Amino acid sequence: MATITFPTGSDISIEVNGQRLAVAQSYKARTTKESRYVEAFGSKEPVGAVDGRVKHLLELTRVHVTGTALRDKVDFYSLSDFNVVVAKPDRRVIYSGCQWSEISEAASAGDLLFETVTIVASRRVEVAVLPPKSGKSAVPRRRKSPPRRRPPKRKSPP
Numbered sequence: 839m840a841t842i843t844f845p846t847g848s849d850i851s852i853e854v855n856g857q858r859l860a861v862a863q864s865y866k867a868r869t870t871k872e873s874r875y876v877e878a879f880g881s882k883e884p885v886g887a888v889d890g891r892v893k894h895l896l897e898l899t900r901v902h903v904t905g906t907a908l909r910d911k912v913d914f915y916s917l918s919d920f921n922v923v924v925a926k927p928d929r930r931v932i933y934s935g936c937q938w939s940e941i942s943e944a945a946s947a948g949d950l951l952f953e954t955v956t957i958v959a960s961r962r963v964e965v966a967v968l969p970p971k972s973g974k975s976a977v978p979r980r981r982k983s984p985p986r987r988r989p990p991k992r993k994s995p996p
Contacts, residue, residue: 849925850898852955854917859907860952863900865924867933869893869962894933894959896922901952914941914952922957929967935960 850862872890903914915938922933940956 851923851925852898852901852917853921853923854912857906858904859912859917859920860901860903860914862898862902862955865899865922866897867924868895870895892962894962896933896936896957896959898922898955898957899953901955903951914938922959925967927967930965932963932965933957933959933961934963 850865851858852860852862870893872893874888874890875884876886876888878885903912907914918937920936922936924931924933936957936959938955938957940954942953942955944951944953
């Protein structure tokens with residue numbers, strides 16, 4: 839039976855310079871591309887399509903500010919050019935060059951919680967996660983075969 843793993847709150851984070859400032863309970867990502875048709879004069883149908891810009895829109899829900907960010911008094915409303923990292927079992931998805939476009943805030947005693955944060959990202963990169971180091975490698979290694987022995991060279995008669 840296959841096991842499906844979903845990202846949890848500790849797996850979705852907002853980072854600046856590698857420092858985790860907040861974690862989110864869930865996220866939605868929408869990527870769009872502005873593609874256009876290429877039309878030829880006198881043709882009833884398009885003759886092709888051209889790639890356009892790629893846009894990434896993220897919506898983080900139940901974003902909890904970390905103790906480090908509270909201690910350092912980070913102002914989330916002044917944040918720009920930050921990363922959103924989504925850790926999955928086999929890879930990390932990094933949205934970089936991020937700017938927030940909308941923040942909805944809710945607070946309880948002593949805590950800061952953003953209900954939803956909408957973010958626009960300029961880039962999306964997936965990075966493979968290496969398996970944990972243990973006694974055995976996750977990828978079986980091929981055994982080296984012993985070197986072939988060459989027959990000794992014969993001397994040719996003069």
